[in-house]
Structure formats: structure tokens, C-alpha cells
Amino acid sequence: MSSLKNKTDVVLIGAGVMSATLGAMLKEVAPDWNIKVFEKLGSPGEESSNEWNNAGTGHAALCELNYTSEKADGSVDIGKAVKVNEQFQLSRQFWSYLVKRNLIRNPEDFIMPIPHMSFVEGEKNVAFLKKRLEALSASPLFHGMEFSSDHQKLKEWIPLMMEGRTSSEPIAATKIDSGTDVNFGALTRMLFDHLERKNVEVHYKHSVEDLKRTRDGSWELKVKNGFGQVERHRAKFVFIGGGGGSLHLLQKTGIPESKQIGGFPVSGLFLVCKNPEVIAQHHAKVYGKAKVGAPPMSVPHLDTRYIDGKKSLLFGPFAGFSPKFLKTGSNMDLISSVKPNNLMTMLAAGVKEMALTKYLIQQVMLSHEKRMDELREFIPNAKNEEWDIVVAGQRVQVIKDTDAGKGTLQFGTEVVSAGDGSVAALLGASPGASTAVHVMLEVFEKCFPQHMTAWEPKLKEMIPSYGLSLSDHPELFRKMEESTGQTLGLVKKKELVYS
Numbered sequence: 001m002s003s004l005k006n007k008t009d010v011v012l013i014g015a016g017v018m019s020a021t022l023g024a025m026l027k028e029v030a031p032d033w034n035i036k037v038f039e040k041l042g043s044p045g046e047e048s049s050n051e052w053n054n055a056g057t058g059h060a061a062l063c064e065l066n067y068t069s070e071k072a073d074g075s076v077d078i079g080k081a082v083k084v085n086e087q088f089q090l091s092r093q094f095w096s097y098l099v100k101r102n103l104i105r106n107p108e109d110f111i112m113p114i115p116h117m118s119f120v121e122g123e124k125n126v127a128f129l130k131k132r133l134e135a136l137s138a139s140p141l142f143h144g145m146e147f148s149s150d151h152q153k154l155k156e157w158i159p160l161m162m163e164g165r166t167s168s169e170p171i172a173a174t175k176i177d178s179g180t181d182v183n184f185g186a187l188t189r190m191l192f193d194h195l196e197r198k199n200v201e202v203h204y205k206h207s208v209e210d211l212k213r214t215r216d217g218s219w220e221l222k223v224k225n226g227f228g229q230v231e232r233h234r235a236k237f238v239f240i241g242g243g244g245g246s247l248h249l250l251q252k253t254g255i256p257e258s259k260q261i262g263g264f265p266v267s268g269l270f271l272v273c274k275n276p277e278v279i280a281q282h283h284a285k286v287y288g289k290a291k292v293g294a295p296p297m298s299v300p301h302l303d304t305r306y307i308d309g310k311k312s313l314l315f316g317p318f319a320g321f322s323p324k325f326l327k328t329g330s331n332m333d334l335i336s337s338v339k340p341n342n343l344m345t346m347l348a349a350g351v352k353e354m355a356l357t358k359y360l361i362q363q364v365m366l367s368h369e370k371r372m373d374e375l376r377e378f379i380p381n382a383k384n385e386e387w388d389i390v391v392a393g394q395r396v397q398v399i400k401d402t403d404a405g406k407g408t409l410q411f412g413t414e415v416v417s418a419g420d421g422s423v424a425a426l427l428g429a430s431p432g433a434s435t436a437v438h439v440m441l442e443v444f445e446k447c448f449p450q451h452m453t454a455w456e457p458k459l460k461e462m463i464p465s466y467g468l469s470l471s472d473h474p475e476l477f478r479k480m481e482e483s484t485g486q487t488l489g490l491v492k493k494k495e496l497v498y499s
């Protein structure tokens, strides 16, 4: 049975943090627009946005070494780090706006202050870390970052990582206290509660099966509801925020922009500590250096996390392989994403990415003992029996033809939209949820250019640095950092943590 439901202004596919962010932003700039959400699972934020399915790092390039590369002349390129940091500041400002207006409450349930640290071993790496700090110090965004190679200092910063360390290799770390742990699952649930209060129709257990353009330029969606019945819904604008499920839906739109794009799934696994005494001894997110041949998203890190109001300790990610594009997806996802128009792109990637394939095979074969050995590079005394492995979310890396050649693997996020702006899809997962507001501003610019002038005053109220580069406006950055820190409770909580 099939029934045609009313036409609506906007349909958001998927109830993850990306649709939640777009919905919340649209409700501010265009409060009269009707919005419907279709989510195939039973509640919001169950896939990648769930707190157990991602690492919860508020990515601001404060600790991730892969955002700063060494140039041929030996200097450090901080361009990407500045970009990622500025993007995270947009999220902080928007979350702060929502809290200030009581649209979401209790920010401590989704964001907590936690020092962000980079940790390296070996003379060359230590020299790089020092040089990196000098380069970052030139930008106001990284003020307060400290460097130390002194074992006594490091024992204060990371006692758990220093205990039992016998290697004679030089070691060093940088530390910055303005880092955050973000529970994106909790944030997604809060945003969906807010959207429902604003009369957004959220339909759980509704899977979008197909979408077709209609004669009047809008989109008709075929949606299967929880009873197995087919419903048809129309929308002027569709956002495909299906996470790993987005590629298949984008392909169904048939828009020219959806061609020659493929996806490759990589799962993440984390070791989770079971011993509360060990958990209590660590208080930081510590990022190391990726192993040679490993993709950037597999940089190892030891993370203090706040989940379900409790402090936890996780290490990873280890990579896994599953042909599914969503954790709850199908084993046919990878095969069915290969179409005549992206076959050559996928084959080219297969030939080019032998190092990644080799890395994935090695990762999949790792025993618990071998994973623990990797953890022991961070915590020398870690005991096998105190750590369990948990499977996190699926990341679908975008493969496309670029200037770098056919079938190039991309590690960032990509907004793919139709020329007329009537549909947009979000692909890729890095830096991910942290930059959701920046990504949605890109959706606004690509899909609603005709409204941007009218929306600008509201956007500036929601995101005071909108349209400005914070690194070029140090005063504004300091003001924003302080006010968002106050509103999100980061300053007060920091004092509590250290008292």
C-alpha cells in the first residue's frame, strides 16, 4: 500500500548529529519552514553519532598531529590546523547560542573540558613536536599550549603513561587545557528533543528507500514505515544525512554530481578500560603519531571520556573491515555501491590503495595481545585482563576522481549538492561531528544562496564570528572563547577538575 503525504519544505534523512544541526540552524533562520525527519532506527543518534561509536574528541587541531605536516624546507604547515580549529569554534558558538536561549540545557551532559595532548617518542619526533609548537604559537588559536620533554613534568601531566616506562628513547608531549570531550550522542538527542518541541515531525523506524525529482522540481521520497507500508512524501529541499547510508541515497537521486563517486568502509574498534583505579589515573586526550602506511583516521589516542555521567578510558582506534556502510547496514552495501559510472574510479582506488589494503588486513588479524602491545606504547603497565574491545562506528571514506588522479581516497567530509540546490548529501566522516556547524553553513551557501542576505543578521547572532577568520581577529577569538567557555560551563568545570 502506498500513500502520498503532504508536501513539506524540508526533509532531513537520518537522525544523526548532522541532520540535527541542520534542523536546529534552519529553525532559527527560517522558523516558518516545515521540516520532516525520517530515521530508519528507533531513536536519534544511534549510528556514528552515538557516544560509543566515535571518539568524542572536539576536534580543534589541539592534539592531532595529522593536521600539521612538515614541509620540504623543514618548516611546519599549520594551515589545516588553523582551518579545523576555526571550524570547531563555529560549533562552540552555535551550541553556546542554543544554551543561552534555553533551547538545549545542561551543557555538561554533552561537553566537558579535557586537556588535549600530543605525545611522541624518538629524537626526530621530539624535534618535530617542538617545531610544531613554535609554529602553532604564532596563531592566537593555540595560545596556552605547553611543550615538555622533562620526565618529571610528564609524570605530572600523564602519570599513567609514565609509570613503568623504561625505554631510553627521548619522549615529549604538548598540552593545552582548552580541549574538550564531546558526547555527540547526547548532543544529538538534545537537538532532536528541541526540534520536536519546535514542531518538527520526526519519524523513527522510517527508512527512505528512494527519491525522485518531480515535474515541479521538488523531490518525492519513497519511505517504508515500521509496519512495512510504503509512504510517499514530497519536499522542496532534501538533506541526505544518512551517514554511511548517504552514498546509496545520493546515487538514487541520479544528479550529475553523484557520479564517479564511491565509498570504502573502515570500521573503528576501541579498547575500553574496566578498572576504575586505572581510569582515575588519567585525565587527558593524548594523540600519538600514526604508524607508517596507516590512514590519518587511525592515529592512536588514549582518551579520557565522559559517558553516561561517568569518566571512562578508551584507546584506539584499531581499524576493522566490514563491507557494511552503517553499523546496522547490510553486507551488500559495498558491492551495491559500485555502479557503471564509478566502477573505474573504484578500480583505480583499489590499485592505488594497496598500502591501505595491507594495513587493514594487518589490523583485522590483530589478536588481543597485539592490540594490548600497541596500548602498552602508551601505558607500559596495561594489563590484558583490564581492557575489553568494543566495535565503534563505520566510516565510509569517499573515493573520487580529483586533480591527484582517478580514484583518490579522501579523508575529509564532502557536501555534494545538485546544481539547483534542491538536494544535498554529506559524505565522509573527518573531522566529523566537531565541524557540523561549518558543514551546514556550506549547505546553506550551496543550497540557499538566495536567502543568505536575509539570513545573515540571524547567522551573526547565532555564530558571532560568521564570515570572519578568527585567526585574523585575535580579540574576537579571545572574547568568543571566554563567553562560549562560560556558557558551556567549560571554565567553571575546569576549576572543579583541578581543585
Ligand SMILES: Cc1cc2nc3c(=O)[nH]c(=O)nc-3n(C[C@H](O)[C@H](O)[C@H](O)COP(=O)(O)OP(=O)(O)OC[C@H]3O[C@@H](n4cnc5c(N)ncnc54)[C@H](O)[C@@H]3O)c2cc1C
Residues within 6 Å of the ligand: 013, 014, 015, 016, 017, 018, 019, 038, 039, 040, 041, 044, 045, 046, 047, 048, 049, 050, 053, 054, 055, 056, 057, 058, 059, 184, 206, 207, 208, 209, 241, 242, 243, 244, 245, 246, 249, 267, 268, 269, 317, 326, 392, 393, 394, 395, 426, 428, 429, 430, 431, 432, 433, 434, 435
Ligand atoms: C570510529 C569513529 C571515531 C570518530 N571520532 C570522532 C571524533 O572524535 N570527533 C568527531 O568530531 N567526529 C568523530 N567521528 C565522526 C562522527 O562520528 C561523524 O562525523 C558523525 O557522527 C556523522 O554524523 P551523521 O549525522 O552524518 O551520521 P550518523 O550519526 O551515522 O547518522 C546517520 C543516520 O541516518 C540514518 N539512515 C541511514 N540511511 C537511512 C535511510 N535510508 N533512511 C532513514 N534513515 C537512514 C542512520 O540510521 C543514522 O541514524 C568518528 C567516527 C567514527 C566511526
